[in-house]
Amino acid sequence: MFKFDEICELIRLVASTGVAALEIDHGGSKLRIDGVPSVVFADAPAAAAAAAAAPRPAAGPAPGSAEALAAADEGLHWVASPIVGTFYRAPNPDAEPYVKVGDIVHEGQTLCIVEAMKLMNEIESDVAGTIVKVLPDNAQPVEYGERLFAVRPA
């Protein structure tokens, strides 16, 4: 079985090296990642990972599989937490979240708060673009380097 993280790593590898395709057969699980986006963005990474991990013939792209994920994650920018703490989407419990999926953000815009030792650290976007995903739940603890947002750069 391929883990979701492993698949993401492989996708990044394919994207960064510019190879045409990568095929792996590992313990009966087969995975193929095309370097050129062949499927339009699909926002279903969990389903894609499950499909990719299931044994199936190696050749040919399958809809909703790793290829779709490759395309979906390709070019996405991840905003990671620079500190350990508690993730908050809004400045206070009654306020609206700083951002929602679909919002257009500019570089330097506050996306959330990570609270550590009673200090509210505003986390800013380091890129301009569209918010595609918000990963942690509100008030959830986050680690150093944990992914908070996926942004599709403008």
Added chain:
Amino acid sequence: MFSKVLIANRGEIAVRIIAACRELGVATVAVHSEADRECLHVKLADQSVCIGPASSEGSYLNVSSVMAAAEITGAEAIHPGYGFLAENAHFAEVISECGLTFIGPTADAIRLMGDKAQARRSVAAAEVPVVPGSERALASRDEALDLARVIGYPVILKASAGGGGRGMRLATRDEELRAAFDTARSEAEKAFGDDSVYLEKYLERPRHIEFQVLADSRGRVIHLGERECSIQRRHQKVIEESPSVALTPELRAEMGHAAVAAARAAKYLNAGTVEFLLAEDGSYYFMEMNTRIQVEHPVTELVTGVDLVKEQLRIAAGEPMSIPKRRQVVATGHAIEFRINAEDPTTFAPSPGRITHLSLPGGPGVRVDTHLYSGYTIPSHYDSLMAKLLVWGEDRDEAIVRGRRALEMFRVEGVKTSIPLHLKILDEDDFRAGRLSTHFMDRYAQ
């Protein structure tokens, strides 16, 4: 007892602390850097938090990250292990200000013992012998000569601002001291921009003898005997053992008493170690106190049967130490620790890398404290200690024989280790005869 403890460390000592917590029914939180995701302590702890990048400054030495990890996991106490933040008074202070418990001494005791001059004064006031010397800068050559005649040659001149051997000059008689005084001063001036020098009695072949102490919040302070750590290279210990062949029961009692007095002088709490230099004539001098659990603590555990880390947890939780009041801690047999480093056994160059195969020794009288597993990659960011191999025997001879066979049965592939060095040391006549001094390793020096 605490319900959850955060371990602000990595590697073998973090694994050791997890073991103690488990036996006491305490939940554990591991913290780790990005380079340590696959480290064993992360896998064994009940919870783990990534607190920063590979560099220690951003992770294991980052007080606010460690505190934030304690906060989000609800840990009640923090064990610092050794190294990193273990002897950082500020860290101990922040922990108590946040309403958590630091598993170690008070910030005041850490600060006092961290300042060499203050530590020396405070233990001297408690009648613990310190290396005779001028304590402060010498005003003139004549003052140096007068003092040297009082304390006896050989003496060593050291730069007040110094370190690293520069500005140090040895003298065995008046004529040498006259010449050395001016040279030491000008060297000190050149090296540190400060020409003040002080003078100390020079011990030619001292042994490093340290005493383990435990102090609880009920005011009880005891020692658990000595460890001889004379075999060291560049102040890094290589082999430690207990008991030391150099101590008679009378001397052990006297030095143990001094160690307890030194701890009391610092109003010490929890586990600590008082280090002495022991001269060939049997005179001994306080060197420093380490205000933490030490790498070599299992040596004492093997001969006394006391679990020092569990005692640390009990003491920090406000409980009395578990050693019955009227029972003397009795050491039985002989224990030796070999520090197995990921390094070239002849050049001492670090050898990080992936462990492709690992097979640990076992059998009677063998203990291995390690975070290694087959497939683990030793990162290059931290120290090279990969395992501590400990052996216990009825006497020193049995411990040596057992040490040899355990070293031979310790199989590691993928990185170079210091195992061949240990086997070489075990073959030395001086080692077998117990003729040890802090210069022992000079024979292998590069």
